Amino acid sequence: MKHSSTPQTRRGRGPARRIGRSLALVLPVVMVLSGTLAVTRVNWTGNPSSDSVLTAADVSTAHRASHGAARAPQDVLRDQLLTELQEKDPGVALTHLQAAVNGKPSLAEHCASIARALGRAAVRVYGPSRAQSYSRPVCDTSFASGVLAAHS
Numbered sequence: 001m002k003h004s005s006t007p008q009t010r011r012g013r014g015p016a017r018r019i020g021r022s023l024a025l026v027l028p029v030v031m032v033l034s035g036t037l038a039v040t041r042v043n044w045t046g047n048p049s050s051d052s053v054l055t056a057a058d059v060s061t062a063h064r065a066s067h068g069a070a071r072a073p074q075d076v077l078r079d080q081l082l083t084e085l086q087e088k089d090p091g092v093a094l095t096h097l098q099a100a101v102n103g104k105p106s107l108a109e110h111c112a113s114i115a116r117a118l119g120r121a122a123v124r125v126y127g128p129s130r131a132q133s134y135s136r137p138v139c140d141t142s143f144a145s146g147v148l149a150a151h152s
Contacts, residue, residue, distance in 0.1 A: 074110035081114065082121050090122040090134035090143070098138050111139035119146020 077100055085093040097114060101107050115138055122131035122143075128151040135144040 074107055077107065078114045078117055081118060085118055085121055086125055090118060093118055094136055094138045094143060112142040115139040115142035116146035119143040120150035123147050123150035
């Protein structure tokens with residue numbers, strides 16, 4: 001039996017390994033995007049509609065509310081800002097959102113979802129063109145993405 005003087009390469013370095021690496025990079029991105037899309041399907045305004053999707057989070061929120069438990073600060077803030085948006089305008093609500101996040105940094109993780117909810121509500125109240133005119137870079141332009149999601 002003749003042995004080669006060149007070392008043999010290990011198996012698994014071919015196309016399967018490249019596919020595995022590609023999946024390792026792409027799969028987390030796909031999962032994050034699908035989670036983001038799932039969150040955008042939740043009706044954050046509190047107004048029931050025929051196209052609402054009931055999620056486990058909605059059920060647990062309804063359960064807590066029915067037992068008189070205190071609401072989370074981000075839920076209270078979102079409801080206040082949605083009321084303010086309807087009574088005044090989206091610009092005032094966005095200003096107060098930024099002030100609330102600056103005053104209480106723990107709200108920062110909820111800023112984007114609140115801003116998207118404000119964007120969707122602004123489209124319902126003002127229409128897409130006028131709602132977009134209030135857009136500003138609060139929470140990484142999440143208000144604008146909410147306007148876009150409600151318009152499309």
